[in-house]
Amino acid sequence: MNLTATAFLALAMSTDAFAAAVGKGAALHKPRFSEALRTGAIFGVIEALTPVVGWALGLAAAQYVKAWDHWIAFTLLTLLGARMVLAGLNAQDDEAQGERPQRHGFWLLAITGFATSIDAMAVGVGLAFLDTDIVPVAAAIGATTFVAVTTGVMMGRVLGVVAGKRAEIAGGLLLIGIGVAILVEHLRAA
Template identity: 45%
Template sequence: MDLATTLLIAVALAMDAFAVSISGGATLREDRGRWALIAGALFGGFQAGMPVLGWLGGVTLASFIGIWGPWIAFLLLALIGGKMIVEAVRGNGESVQFAAGSMAVLFLLAVATSIDALAVGVTFAVLDTPILWPAVTIGIVTFALSAAGVLVGSSFGRVFGRRVEILGGVILIGIGLRILFDHLAL
C-alpha cells in the first residue's frame, strides 16, 4: 500500500478522535498543552494499536466486531455525550471534562473512536499487507489531529462557554449515530 493511501486512511480514522478532542478541549480552562499531549498520546496510541490487533485477529474477529463494534461505539459515545449535555444544561459546574472527568473517560473515548481502526487492521490482514508502517502512520496522524483538536476546542470554549459543551455532547452523540447508521445501512 502506498504512502498516499495510508495517509488518507490515517486522516479518515483520525476524524472521530479529532472531533472528540475538540469537544473535550472545549471544557478545558487550564493546562491546555498538557491535555493536548495526553489526548493525542491516548487517541494516537489506540488508533495505532487497534489496526495491529485487527490484523492479528483476522477474519474471525472481524465478524464479531462487525456485529457488535458499532453498537458498542454508539453506546459509549451516546452515554458520554448525553452526560455532557445534561451537565452543561444543569450548569452545576460538573461536566464531562478531560481534566475533571478522569482518565477513565478519556480511555473510553479512545476505545470508542478506535473501533473503526480495528476493522481496518482486519482489512490489511485480508489484503496481506504488512501492518507496522500503516499503524505507525495512523498513530502519528491521530496524535497530531487530536492534540490540535484539544487546543482548538479550548479556544472556542473560552469564547462560547457552556454552549460549546452542549455542542460537544451533540457531536459525540452524532458520531455514535453515524457509526451505527453506517453499520445498519450495510
C-alpha cells in the same frame, strides 16, 4: 498500500478522535497544552494498537476469504464511513451543567479513545485481507491521531462541537472513498 492511501487512511481514522477531542477541549476550563498532549498520547497509542489487533484477527481468517478480500474491505470501509457521516450529522450538543474541569481522568480518556478506535480495528481486519504491512499503517494512524487530538483539545474551547461534527463527516466520506478506490483497483486488475 501506497503512501497516499496510508496518509488518507490515517487522516480518516483520526477524525472521529479529533471530533471527540474538540468536545473534550470544549468541556474543559481553558485546557493547557500539557493536557492536550496527554490526551493526544492516550488516544494515539490506543488508535495505533487497535488496527494491529484487527489485523491479527483478520490474518487468522484471511485464508478462508481471500477471493472476497476487496469486497470485504470495501464493505467495512463503506459501512464505517457511513456510520461516521451519520454520527456527525446526528450529533447532539452535550453541554455539561456547572463548572468545567481542568483535566479529564485517564480512564475517561482511555474509554473514549477506545470507542473512537473501533473503526481502526475493523480497518485492520480489512487490511489483513489485502496483505498489507500493518506496522507503518498503524504508526501513521497513531501519529496522526496524536496530532489531531492534541490540536482538537486546544481548538475545543474556540471552535466548540460544530467543528467536530464536520470533521467526523469528512472522515466518514474519506473512508467511503478509500473503500471505493480499493474495490475499483481490484476490479480493474481482474
